[in-house]
Amino acid sequence: MAGRLAVTDDRRTQLADNLARVEERISDACAKAGRARDEVTLIVVTKTYPASDVRLLAELGVRHVAENRDQDAAPKAAECADLPLTWHFVGQLQTNKVRSVAGYAGIVQSVDRAKLVTALSREAVRTGRELGCLIQVALDAEAEAGGNAGNTARVAARADRGGVAPDGVPALGEAIAAAQGLRLDGVMTVAPLSGPYAGRQLAAFERLMEISSDLRANHPAANMVSAGMSADLEDAVAAGATHVRVGTAVLGVRPRLG
Ligand SMILES: *Cc1c(COP(=O)(O)O)cnc(C)c1O
Numbered sequence: 001m002a003g004r005l006a007v008t009d010d011r012r013t014q015l016a017d018n019l020a021r022v023e024e025r026i027s028d029a030c031a032k033a034g035r036a037r038d039e040v041t042l043i044v045v046t047k048t049y050p051a052s053d054v055r056l057l058a059e060l061g062v063r064h065v066a067e068n069r070d071q072d073a074a075p076k077a078a079e080c081a082d083l084p085l086t087w088h089f090v091g092q093l094q095t096n097k098v099r100s101v102a103g104y105a106g107i108v109q110s111v112d113r114a115k116l117v118t119a120l121s122r123e124a125v126r127t128g129r130e131l132g133c134l135i136q137v138a139l140d141a142e143a144e145a146g147g148n149a150g151n152t153a154r155v156a157a158r159a160d161r162g163g164v165a166p167d168g169v170p171a172l173g174e175a176i177a178a179a180q181g182l183r184l185d186g187v188m189t190v191a192p193l194s195g196p197y198a199g200r201q202l203a204a205f206e207r208l209m210e211i212s213s214d215l216r217a218n219h220p221a222a223n224m225v226s227a228g229m230s231a232d233l234e235d236a237v238a239a240g241a242t243h244v245r246v247g248t249a250v251l252g253v254r255p256r257l258g
Helices: 002-033 051-059 070-079 095-104 114-127 148-157 166-178 201-218 233-239
Strands: 041-045 064-067 086-089 105-111 131-137 182-189 224-226 243-246
Touching: 002 041, 002 051, 002 233, 051 070, 064 070, 070 086, 070 095, 095 105, 095 114, 105 114, 105 182, 114 131, 114 166, 114 182, 131 166, 131 201, 131 224, 166 182, 166 201, 182 201, 201 224, 201 233, 224 243, 233 243
Parallel strands: 041 064, 041 243, 064 086, 086 105, 105 131, 131 182, 182 224
Antiparallel strands: none
């Protein structure tokens, strides 16, 4: 028993230290950008880590957590149902998982197609819960001059990452705004690995801000901009992100891809 407690204490100390370091990075980035610290919300991405870590994080003051796979997230969220947490779903979402995800997620950040909007709306109405939605933008799918070969490569490269091309954002925004039970909260992106923004995180996040401004022209309340992860949260804060999604820098390097 003493051994178990010691292990928990070690983990708590480790998480507290990591959180403090991430907090300092966010504060520094806000200061540098002339932004108030409270303009940026930390979301801790707990994928692949156990419910016990989520519990420690909640005790350490974390209020937003994110997961990307329903089969891992659903039991974890159930175990942590007593905690004052908002769960964000940030992974590719198949419509057959919508019922489960809508059971614990407050915000789905990976809305990228009309079919998903229909399924999420149906579930929100059925359960009487409002669901926040972010449009996931695939910046590697930006329309540009180029041949078919390049296009095929782009589609392949983002096949497992999801997202709608920037020119599809307005229509998807209208669909979400018109859907019963859904609330259009804003946009999300993952820095692209291919295409014109590959390796240019700051430029990618600045492009996301433009897309956000265009969306807000018609939907002023859709002011969430979710961008930036462990490696590039400073760029996201500099560009104007309101939410950063940090996994590794808080919890450690994941034991497997997730
Ligand atoms: C895993 C993940 C993150 C966190 O990535 P880290 O590099 O571990 O900080 C953020 N966003 C999404 C969509 C993710 O899948």
